[in-house]
Structure formats: structure tokens, C-alpha cells
Amino acid sequence: MSLRFGGVRALTDVSFEVRRGEVFSxxxxNGAGKTSMVNCISGRYRPTEGRISFDGQDITRLPPSRRAPLGIGRTFQNLALFGHMTVLDNIMVGRHHLLKSGFLRGMVYWLGGAQTEEIAHRREVEDIIDFLEIQHIRKEPAGTLSYGLRKRVELARAIALKPRLILLDEPMAGMNLEEKEDMARFILELNQEWGMTVLMIEHDMGVVMDISSRVMVLDFGKKIADGTPDEVLAHPQVRRAYLGEDLDESVEAAA
Structure with a gap:
């Protein structure tokens, strides 16, 4: 797959596969094309060349609204919450395509059937709130929360889609160590206990190497390596482009 913006090549001939049930990072x-790749998978961008297949179906030309019902959810590098809405209502928005009676009708209780349906959806949302340990802020406006909690709420909204594949764009950016540890735990539980396949962009190499099944490395829009965390760390191009050529000497000098 390739992606161009005018004369700028964001991605060039990148091919890879995410296997069901893994954490793929x-x-x-910066500027390697990571978010551009996720935007192509989610439908925000359309590739200039190539195709995207999900569970055997070509989704290259499908808009985002038609990818969500297939089981693809995502979070954003820059938070995309509704600041004036409560945490609970932000998460409920994530379930709009699952509401058979229509989201608005469910919200305002126009019909008994819609009311019953919304109650069932709210139960599932409460399960997500319990899972992410955000019970204490469920009625707070999202815009009043700390950055770390807003990142957790955005994850909750993505989970509310009930995706089979969840795309996480820098889920730990701007977090302190404790918040990162919590987020890593949530991601692993989503993968191992909730059965979600995870595709993640993340700059924290420690987290990536700890929780990933496989890793792909991009540099200037091209794939330079993929494999297990150990294989990627040992790759000479990765060490030059991402970790730095003099990594070993620096560690020895510090020791």
C-alpha cells in the first residue's frame, strides 16, 4: 500500500498482516507514517495504491461508518471526546451503530422498545466503566478531566463499539509511569480476556517490547523491519533509524 499527498509520499509499498488475537505494534x-497507516485502516484516508483486507473482505473504499459495524474501532492521537458531555454519554456515543432503534430515539425514550434497548446498552457501558476503573468520574463532563483520564475515556468509547480489531494511536502519550502501567494492563486484558486484536502505535519502547506479539518498524514511510520484539530490536536498520547507531557504546560508557 502507498499513500501520497500531492508530491509527498507518506507511505511507500508497505505490506503487512495483523493476525487474529495478537497485539501488533x-x-x-516522528513522521515515519504510523498515523497515516492507521488512518488508512480506519478509513480516514484512502490509499493511493494498494488494498486493505479485513477478515477476507476488501475494505479499501469503505468509509469509516461502514468499517465500524464490521468490527474496527480506534482511538486518536489527539483526543476526540465531546468535552461538554459526561463520561457515560461519551461512551454511549460509541455504541450508536449497535442501537437497532436508533441512537436518538434510545436516548430520549420515545418508545418502550427503544427504552429497553438503551437499558441493555447502558449495562454494557457500565461493565466497560468498571473494567477501566472510572466509576468515580462516570457523571463528570469529559472536558474537566485530567489528560490521563480522558485517554482512558477515549479507550472506553472505542471498546463500546465491540470491535474485533482495535486501533490505538499512542494510547500512553502524555501519561506518567503509573498511568502507563494501568493502560498497558488494560490493553493486555482487552487482548487476552476480551478477545480483541490490537494494532497499536506507541513511542514507549519498553511498553511496546513488553506487550507486543509482533512489531513493525516504519521509517520515512517505508517498512524496514517486522517480527517479534527481539527480532526487531536486533535488526541493524532499526538500531540505526530508531534506537541510534551508538546505543551499545552509550550503555557501556554509562555502566
Whole structure:
């Protein structure tokens, strides 16, 4: 797959596969094309060349609204919450395509059937709130929360889609160590206990290497390596492009 913006090549001939049930991470320097790749998978961008297949179905030309019902959810590098809405209502928005009676009708209780349906959906949302340990802020406006909690709420909204594949764009950016540890735990539980396949962009190499099944490295829009965390760390191009050529000497000098 390739992606161009005018004369600028964001991605060039990148091919890879995410296997069902794994945590697959994409790493690389700033401007490597990581978010562009996720935007193509989610439908925000359409590739200039190539195709995207999900569970055997070609989704290259499908808009985002038609990818969500197939089981693809995502979070954003820059938070995309509704600041004036409560945490609970932000998460409920994530379930709009699952409401058979229509989201608005469910919200305002126009019909008994819609009311019953919304109650069932709210139960599932409460389960997500319990899972992410955000019970204490469920009625707070999202815009009043700390950055770390807003990242957790955005994850909750993505989970509310009930995706089979969840795309996480820098889920730990701007977090302190404790918040990162919590987020890593949530991601692993989503993968191992909730059965979600995870595709993640993340700059924290420690987290990536700890929780990923496989890793792909992009540099200037091109794939330079993929494999297990150990294989990627040992790759000479990765060490030059991402970790730095003099890594070993620096560690020895510090020791």
C-alpha cells in the first residue's frame, strides 16, 4: 500500500498482516507514517495504491461508518471526546451503530422498545466503566478531566463499539509511569480476556517490547523491519533509524 499527498509520499509499498488475537505494534521516528497507516485502516484516508483486507473482505473504499459495524474501532492521537458531555454519554456515543432503534430515539425514550434497548446498552457501558476503573468520574463532563483520564475515556468509547480489531494511536502519550502501567494492563486484558486484536502505535519502547506479539518498524514511510520484539530490536536498520547507531557504546560508557 502507498499513500501520497500531492508530491509527498507518506507511505511507500508497505505490506503487512495483523493476525487474529495478537497485539501488533507499529513503531518508528516522528513522521515515519504510523498515523497515516492507521488512518488508512480506519478509513480516514484512502490509499493511493494498494488494498486493505479485513477478515477476507476488501475494505479499501469503505468509509469509516461502514468499517465500524464490521468490527474496527480506534482511538486518536489527539483526543476526540465531546468535552461538554459526561463520561457515560461519551461512551454511549460509541455504541450508536449497535442501537437497532436508533441512537436518538434510545436516548430520549420515545418508545418502550427503544427504552429497553438503551437499558441493555447502558449495562454494557457500565461493565466497560468498571473494567477501566472510572466509576468515580462516570457523571463528570469529559472536558474537566485530567489528560490521563480522558485517554482512558477515549479507550472506553472505542471498546463500546465491540470491535474485533482495535486501533490505538499512542494510547500512553502524555501519561506518567503509573498511568502507563494501568493502560498497558488494560490493553493486555482487552487482548487476552476480551478477545480483541490490537494494532497499536506507541513511542514507549519498553511498553511496546513488553506487550507486543509482533512489531513493525516504519521509517520515512517505508517498512524496514517486522517480527517479534527481539527480532526487531536486533535488526541493524532499526538500531540505526530508531534506537541510534551508538546505543551499545552509550550503555557501556554509562555502566
Amino acid at each position: 507499529i513503531i518508528g521516528p
